[in-house]
Amino acid sequence: MNFVVSQESLLSELQFLQGVAEKKKTIPILSNILLQAEGDSLTLAATDLEVSLTGGCEAQVQEPGGITVSAKKIFEVVRSLTDEKISFVLTDGNWLEITSGNSFFRLVGLTTKDFPEVPVSNFSKAEKVSHDLFNDLINRTIFAVTQEDARYALNGALLEIDSKTIRMVATDAHRLAMVEEAFSSTTEVKAIVPKKTLTELRNLGNGEEMLFAQDKNHLFFKVGHRVLASRVIEGQFPSYEKVIPPENPLAVVFAKETMAGAIRRVSLLASERSRAIKFTLNPGEAIVSSSNPELGEAKESVAIQYEGSELEVCFNAQYILDFLTAVAGEEVVLRLKDPASQGLLEPHKQSSETSKYKCVIMPMRM
Numbered sequence: 001m002n003f004v005v006s007q008e009s010l011l012s013e014l015q016f017l018q019g020v021a022e023k024k025k026t027i028p029i030l031s032n033i034l035l036q037a038e039g040d041s042l043t044l045a046a047t048d049l050e051v052s053l054t055g056g057c058e059a060q061v062q063e064p065g066g067i068t069v070s071a072k073k074i075f076e077v078v079r080s081l082t083d084e085k086i087s088f089v090l091t092d093g094n095w096l097e098i099t100s101g102n103s104f105f106r107l108v109g110l111t112t113k114d115f116p117e118v119p120v121s122n123f124s125k126a127e128k129v130s131h132d133l134f135n136d137l138i139n140r141t142i143f144a145v146t147q148e149d150a151r152y153a154l155n156g157a158l159l160e161i162d163s164k165t166i167r168m169v170a171t172d173a174h175r176l177a178m179v180e181e182a183f184s185s186t187t188e189v190k191a192i193v194p195k196k197t198l199t200e201l202r203n204l205g206n207g208e209e210m211l212f213a214q215d216k217n218h219l220f221f222k223v224g225h226r227v228l229a230s231r232v233i234e235g236q237f238p239s240y241e242k243v244i245p246p247e248n249p250l251a252v253v254f255a256k257e258t259m260a261g262a263i264r265r266v267s268l269l270a271s272e273r274s275r276a277i278k279f280t281l282n283p284g285e286a287i288v289s290s291s292n293p294e295l296g297e298a299k300e301s302v303a304i305q306y307e308g309s310e311l312e313v314c315f316n317a318q319y320i321l322d323f324l325t326a327v328a329g330e331e332v333v334l335r336l337k338d339p340a341s342q343g344l345l346e347p348h349k350q351s352s353e354t355s356k357y358k359c360v361i362m363p364m365r366m
Helices: 007-018 071-080 131-139 195-202 256-269 317-326
Strands: 002-006 032-038 041-047 051-063 065-070 085-091 095-100 103-110 127-130 156-161 165-171 175-182 189-194 209-214 218-223 226-231 250-255 276-282 285-292 296-303 311-316 331-336 343-347 356-361
Touching: 002 007, 007 041, 007 051, 007 071, 007 085, 032 051, 032 071, 051 195, 065 071, 071 095, 071 103, 127 131, 131 165, 131 175, 131 195, 131 209, 156 195, 175 317, 189 195, 189 209, 189 226, 195 226, 250 256, 250 296, 256 276, 256 285, 256 296, 256 317, 256 331, 311 317, 317 356
Parallel strands: none
Antiparallel strands: 002 051, 002 085, 032 041, 032 065, 041 051, 051 226, 065 103, 085 095, 095 103, 127 209, 156 165, 156 189, 165 175, 175 356, 209 218, 218 226, 250 331, 276 285, 276 311, 285 296, 331 343, 343 356
């Protein structure tokens, strides 16, 4: 294998692949990136067996071939180089020699036959989705994906597509985020997308059209010349419709930034384990407070629109802050039933008539 490539083009591709390559090194080949030179291009791929990403760039190929090398080290080497062109030569013993200007590196490689096969799709029946729209769905739900590996079906977000809507739902059993937008589709989709896939999809591009396809076990996303393939999480996602309260009669409307600031300040003295803060609601005013025997206590008054009788309710401060960070608009409404029932957070005005964004949070004991 012998080829010359632009430093800028290669660095761009390697940056995208860093997040996919396995970092734990339990299986050494998964920490490597596949380089395949053929024709007038260099193809690159990384996988952790759950998520795979394929990209590439133009190259002057003198001799075709392939090798896998450490994703981290080749990225650091290419990033450090300042010359416009980089030369790569594969020598005996699977050594990859890298030359650029006065710099020379020799990286140990592993043969391509040990690299896992990357799933592929011809995208013949692909759906076209705005990448910005998909990013928006991810940004408004990913915070609710569970951090616990034991609850496998909750390790991703549920993606649902039908003839009229596209919907994404995530939950960690303590909160649930659901966003729905108008969408025209000829196929139906219901799949749990891993959190790592969602994270990598956000990085794939901006303002571009994305192609989406699926087979029995995989989802495929194509943005430009890059293709992200993801295994579907098997398992039963909870019936989220039953979690969303049909009617919480008490509405609390507040300015998003004002409430977020108050919560951040008050939560400084909340328990680090529970992050619990108390809301004491009265017409026109909410007292946000926290108490910790080891640290002290804090409280702050926030102006609200509320017409019910006095009510005290406790929530995890971080859960509310996550929603306030993700939601658009200046005002948010918190719908309540009583101190023991789940609260429902929504933008006071949805972004459009066809848009729905809801976040359910479970109350905490006072």
